[in-house]
Amino acid sequence: MKTLLALGLALTAAIAVPAAPAAAAEPTTILNASYDISRELFATIDKAFVAKVKADKGTDVTVDQSHAGSSKQARAILEGLEADVVTFNQVTDVEALVKGGFVAADWQGKFPDNASPYYSLPAFLVRAGNPKNIRNWDDLVRDDVKVVFPNPKTSGNARYTYLAATAFAREAYGNDEAKVKEFVKKLFDNVPVFDTGGRGATTTFVEREIGDVLITFEAETRGIAKEFGEDKFQTVVPPVSLLAEFPVAIVDRVADKRGSRPLAQSYLDFLYSPEGQTLIAGNGNRVRDKDVVAKFASSFPKVRLLKVEDVFGGWQKIQAEHFASGGTLDELYGDR
Numbered sequence: 016m017k018t019l020l021a022l023g024l025a026l027t028a029a030i031a032v033p034a035a036p037a038a039a040a041e042p043t044t045i046l047n048a049s050y051d052i053s054r055e056l057f058a059t060i061d062k063a064f065v066a067k068v069k070a071d072k073g074t075d076v077t078v079d080q081s082h083a084g085s086s087k088q089a090r091a092i093l094e095g096l097e098a099d100v101v102t103f104n105q106v107t108d109v110e111a112l113v114k115g116g117f118v119a120a121d122w123q124g125k126f127p128d129n130a131s132p133y134y135s136l137p138a139f140l141v142r143a144g145n146p147k148n149i150r151n152w153d154d155l156v157r158d159d160v161k162v163v164f165p166n167p168k169t170s171g172n173a174r175y176t177y178l179a180a181t182a183f184a185r186e187a188y189g190n191d192e193a194k195v196k197e198f199v200k201k202l203f204d205n206v207p208v209f210d211t212g213g214r215g216a217t218t219t220f221v222e223r224e225i226g227d228v229l230i231t232f233e234a235e236t237r238g239i240a241k242e243f244g245e246d247k248f249q250t251v252v253p254p255v256s257l258l259a260e261f262p263v264a265i266v267d268r269v270a271d272k273r274g275s276r277p278l279a280q281s282y283l284d285f286l287y288s289p290e291g292q293t294l295i296a297g298n299g300n301r302v303r304d305k306d307v308v309a310k311f312a313s314s315f316p317k318v319r320l321l322k323v324e325d326v327f328g329g330w331q332k333i334q335a336e337h338f339a340s341g342g343t344l345d346e347l348y349g350d351r
Contacts, residue, residue, distance in 0.1 A: 041274055048091070052232065064282060084165070085104045100270075152184075172232060217235065237299035252318050
């Protein structure tokens, strides 16, 4: 009887104890929130990454994309867009996610080169033959030149244009702040329409045929000329421009919630691989890998690149002085 009773209690205990839950399967899909004009670049990157994961691990994965102005994307994530990674074109937009608690404060130390696997610079796209003979930033403030670039309040692309023009003017006018502001305001006055993002500005210039020159990242100017015909457009790289680093980060709050960190990490690591760097350079961006740089050396004209740290004192200072409410950008841009 005691044996039967003990056996019954043991069976009862075994039934009462719930089985340990099975480990949740790691997600095979991630979302990359990127800037407006990176569609073609990441279409190429994502296809290669998916193929590599399949070949290496036999796993089918998917990378979904979201594209808009870089600053707009940051706001969307803060408001609920569940992006696992960001590939932005402006450090301040990642910092906005840091302040919102979505990205770790030490994000720039988690990947090489301050978490910037590639870079570009503001350059000019002009119509075939360069009929207005546009060569440098001071040509953009002539009365006979109409300039197209997006709204610097919504586009990281345009903020680089604003900063590059300001940096040029500081050198040209010996840091005479009144003359610098006059120069930038004249540049704004020469813009017939401000689109919200870089791709909209491209449409205005290319398809609507508005303006004499489009200012955008060098990679975009090369892509437009290639797509629509080098007999219709040509790239002009000014003698001096501003280094535009393109930061990447894992959106920690989302990746940890979804369990997607391993896939997110491998995706951003791929951008630094020789294969990723080759694809990025092939899409008109300047890269870090020395072998890939040498391979594409003839494709990129020499240009003197100014750094935001040297000209403006760093991104925090830029944010406070130029992009904060009531800052210099608000003063010069006005109610356009």
